[in-house]
Amino acid sequence: RKSTMSSLQSVYVTRPDVDVSGLDLLRKSCNVTTWSQSLPVPRDELLRQVQGKDALYCVLTDKIDAAVLDAAGEKLKCVSTMSVGFEHIDVQECKKRGIRVGYTPDVLTDATAELTLALLLATNRRLFEANKQVYNGGWKSWAPMWMCGQGLKNSRVGLYGFGRIGQEIASRILPFKPAQITYTTRTARPEEAAKVNARRVDFDEMLCLSDFIVICCALTPETKEIFNAAAFEKMKANCIFINTSRGGVVDQNALYDALHSKRILAAGLDVTTPEPLPLDSPLLKLDNIVVLPHIGSADIETRKEMSRITARNILAALKGCEMEAEVI
Ligand code: DGY
Numbered sequence: 001r002k003s004t005m006s007s008l009q010s011v012y013v014t015r016p017d018v019d020v021s022g023l024d025l026l027r028k029s030c031n032v033t034t035w036s037q038s039l040p041v042p043r044d045e046l047l048r049q050v051q052g053k054d055a056l057y058c059v060l061t062d063k064i065d066a067a068v069l070d071a072a073g074e075k076l077k078c079v080s081t082m083s084v085g086f087e088h089i090d091v092q093e094c095k096k097r098g099i100r101v102g103y104t105p106d107v108l109t110d111a112t113a114e115l116t117l118a119l120l121l122a123t124n125r126r127l128f129e130a131n132k133q134v135y136n137g138g139w140k141s142w143a144p145m146w147m148c149g150q151g152l153k154n155s156r157v158g159l160y161g162f163g164r165i166g167q168e169i170a171s172r173i174l175p176f177k178p179a180q181i182t183y184t185t186r187t188a189r190p191e192e193a194a195k196v197n198a199r200r201v202d203f204d205e206m207l208c209l210s211d212f213i214v215i216c217c218a219l220t221p222e223t224k225e226i227f228n229a230a231a232f233e234k235m236k237a238n239c240i241f242i243n244t245s246r247g248g249v250v251d252q253n254a255l256y257d258a259l260h261s262k263r264i265l266a267a268g269l270d271v272t273t274p275e276p277l278p279l280d281s282p283l284l285k286l287d288n289i290v291v292l293p294h295i296g297s298a299d300i301e302t303r304k305e306m307s308r309i310t311a312r313n314i315l316a317a318l319k320g321c322e323m324e325a326e327v328i
Helices: 020-029 043-049 066-072 091-096 109-124 127-136 164-176 190-195 203-209 229-234 252-260 300-319
Strands: 009-013 030-034 055-058 078-081 100-102 156-160 180-184 198-200 212-215 240-243 266-269 289-291
Touching: 009 020, 020 030, 020 300, 030 300, 043 066, 055 300, 066 091, 078 300, 091 100, 100 300, 109 127, 109 164, 109 212, 109 240, 109 266, 109 289, 156 164, 156 203, 164 180, 164 190, 180 203, 190 198, 203 229, 229 252, 252 266
Parallel strands: 009 030, 009 055, 055 078, 078 100, 156 180, 156 212, 180 198, 212 240, 240 266, 266 289
Antiparallel strands: none
């Protein structure tokens, strides 16, 4: 594969509304074409537009598989996604063809941890349910036990996943004075855990003893639907389940059953299967759930920097240089 920039190289961007600062970086040295609408590019259009491109700038709604790489052809040197998650990209296929894959870790860690805390607090203190009462006449008077939730204080919080985002979530939970933070991961992270007083426990212990379970792992074949009926069955009746990672980690029908039967207390989801969640989804009929539309990293500065990193990853790959963040 050639990595010289003799003539202008071409990049296809699958969204027109990624921050202009990222697009401007690309436009300085590349021919940039973008999809025209603020919705996922249709598959046939992607297959057409990617032909002959040197790089592809994509987002998490684009499935980048062998068919897309075939359609792109020999010139494609880089696929760069504006996300930390890259399960939508067939990385193996890219590797086979010598195509480098860029992503945007780190920059969105704080924004995602912040949103996770917001979702956790909205769920455990029943903010959306309570807010509705203000508008629908349900608020009759202050009442001793009305709209009570379950505080984080003295609770046991189990983090499933303890990477960058999990660690930042833990450090934000700490000021709420939990009794114990635990984490469940394949490999122990004693130094990081010591900073937030977290203890490593196995999956079963986390399921059986946590008052809050917070999912902050990547979606991989190992984590796919790991939160299934058997897992919900083991949880405490007061357990609050929070997911800001990927909907695919959860068997959503099992979650519905657990919430509907009050097997667990409540759930807060920023991610679902599918996205968007259909308006007739039974989940939306429940009182004990808060659903957000995948806004974990949706902080203005974060999204702008994600746009620039995605662009810089492409520029580096096209020059044959080290990328800021490469999936290896
Ligand atoms: C990611 O980056 O993978 C998030 O889900 C969206 O920012």
